[in-house]
Amino acid sequence: xxxxxxxxxxxxxxxxxxxxxxxxxxxxxxxxxxxxxxxxxxxxxxxxxxxxxxxxxxxxxxxxxxxxxxxxxxxxxxxxxxxxxxxxxxxxxxxxxxxxxxxxxxxxxxxxxxxxxxxxxxxxxxxxxxxxxxxxxxxxxxxxxxxxxxxxxxxxxxxxxxxxxxxxxxxxxxxxxxxxxxxxxxxxxxxxxxxxxxxxxxxxxxxxxxxxxxx
Amino acid sequence: xxxxxxxxxxxxxxxxxxxxxxxxxxxxxxxxxxxxxxxxxxxxxxxxxxxxxxxxxxxxxxxxxxxxxxxxxxxxxxxxxxxxxxxxxxxxxxxxxxxxxxxxxxxxxxxxxxxxxxxxxxxxxxxxxxxxxxxxxxxxxxxxxxxxxxxxxxxxxxxxxxxxxx
Numbered sequence: 564x565x566x567x568x569x570x571x572x573x574x575x576x577x578x579x580x581x582x583x584x585x586x587x588x589x590x591x592x593x594x595x596x597x598x599x600x601x602x603x604x605x606x607x608x609x610x611x612x613x614x615x616x617x618x619x620x621x622x623x624x625x626x627x628x629x630x631x632x633x634x635x636x637x638x639x640x641x642x643x644x645x646x647x648x649x650x651x652x653x654x655x656x657x658x659x660x661x662x663x664x665x666x667x668x669x670x671x672x673x674x675x676x677x678x679x680x681x682x683x684x685x686x687x688x689x690x691x692x693x694x695x696x697x698x699x700x701x702x703x704x705x706x707x708x709x710x711x712x713x714x715x716x717x718x719x720x721x722x723x724x725x726x727x728x729x730x731x732x733x734x735x736x737x738x739x740x741x742x743x744x745x746x747x748x749x750x751x752x753x754x755x756x757x758x759x760x761x762x763x764x765x766x767x768x769x770x771x772x773x774x775x776x777x778x
Numbered sequence: 779x780x781x782x783x784x785x786x787x788x789x790x791x792x793x794x795x796x797x798x799x800x801x802x803x804x805x806x807x808x809x810x811x812x813x814x815x816x817x818x819x820x821x822x823x824x825x826x827x828x829x830x831x832x833x834x835x836x837x838x839x840x841x842x843x844x845x846x847x848x849x850x851x852x853x854x855x856x857x858x859x860x861x862x863x864x865x866x867x868x869x870x871x872x873x874x875x876x877x878x879x880x881x882x883x884x885x886x887x888x889x890x891x892x893x894x895x896x897x898x899x900x901x902x903x904x905x906x907x908x909x910x911x912x913x914x915x916x917x918x919x920x921x922x923x924x925x926x927x928x929x930x931x932x933x934x935x936x937x938x939x940x941x942x943x944x
Contacts, residue, residue, distance in 0.1 A: 593855065620853075620878040645848060646847060647849030648847070649877065692877055692879040692880065
């Protein structure tokens with residue numbers, strides 16, 4: 564394929580998957596809705612958590628161990644979709660993944676982007692599109708400490724619980740997190756109509772592409 | 779900041795690749811694209827902003843095609859009056875469905891008015907992208923820049939090609 568055609572219909576999509584072993588953090592989006600942090604920022608240190616301001620869409624959320632955080636870095640124009648379809652595709656990836664474990668999840672209703680099991684949120688989305696290229700992405704709760712979510716109004720949606728794959732699969736024996744990550748990424752690949760997944764442990768690639776977090 | 783974050787986590791870069799016979803991406807989504815309106819009398823940028831040039835004032839917004847692809851707008855970030863915008867540089871952002879997207883200025887100039895209604899009613903961008911959803915009014919510093927923008931027919935074709943090409 565010549566260069567122009569490659570750009571129009573890329574053979575390869577890139578992205579990163581982050582699996583934190585520590586560094587719990589709360590992140591805010593462009594609207595800086597810090598009124599949805601329910602404890603004083605000074606108390607975060609005591610929880611071992613940090614607060615980060617980002618340029619993504621969406622409200623406040625939590626990131627920590629036992630969550631899978633995926634951020635595709637895609638030129639939307641090159642795959643011919645807009646922001647809404649992109650977000651819907653991310654939602655579909657998570658729905659597909661949840662169904663692998665028999666968890667009946669649904670996409671959010673209007674104004675409640677994300678992936679839900681009943682009224683409990685299991686996956687969150689917050690994206691930035693800059694010069695047509697996506698950054699940030701999705702966070703899926705595998706088995707994070709859900710108590711961290713009590714200190715925020717998650718995604719600005721009050722009175723709705725947060726849940727995890729662990730919680731929704733009860734006493735099912737879950738495979739290792741590596742396997743879970745592979746499955747989640749496969750679901751993402753499938754949702755974008757791509758077949759193969761190649762993994763690289765390459766933090767420098769991610770550092771170059773990942774957005775800077777502003778405090 | 780970024781380094782500190784990565785020190786304590788496993789980061790994996792991933793590449794999703796397709797084999798030779800990749801079928802059409804997302805065929806179910808093509809239906810909604812055919813009916814976006816393109817207004818006569820406006821100029822369009824390939825980043826989907828429109829410009830209405832009347833005398834010494836140019837009004838800028840995003841097209842029907844753009845708002846349709848964004849989804850419901852919940853937040854708009856616009857520059858202040860008296861600030862300057864530059865052609866092909868971003869001047870603000872819209873947020874929809876948890877995605878913030880930059881808005882690129884099609885021309886350079888000084889911002890003389892900002893649509894303050896968008897703060898309380900960002901949805902005007904969806905319901906009335908060419909009229910009530912206007913974003914900024916600019917005094918163009920280089921009117922020749924308008925020449926390089928697309929006219930309605932060209933822009934319509936551009937949208938069709940963009941949506942079809944994958």
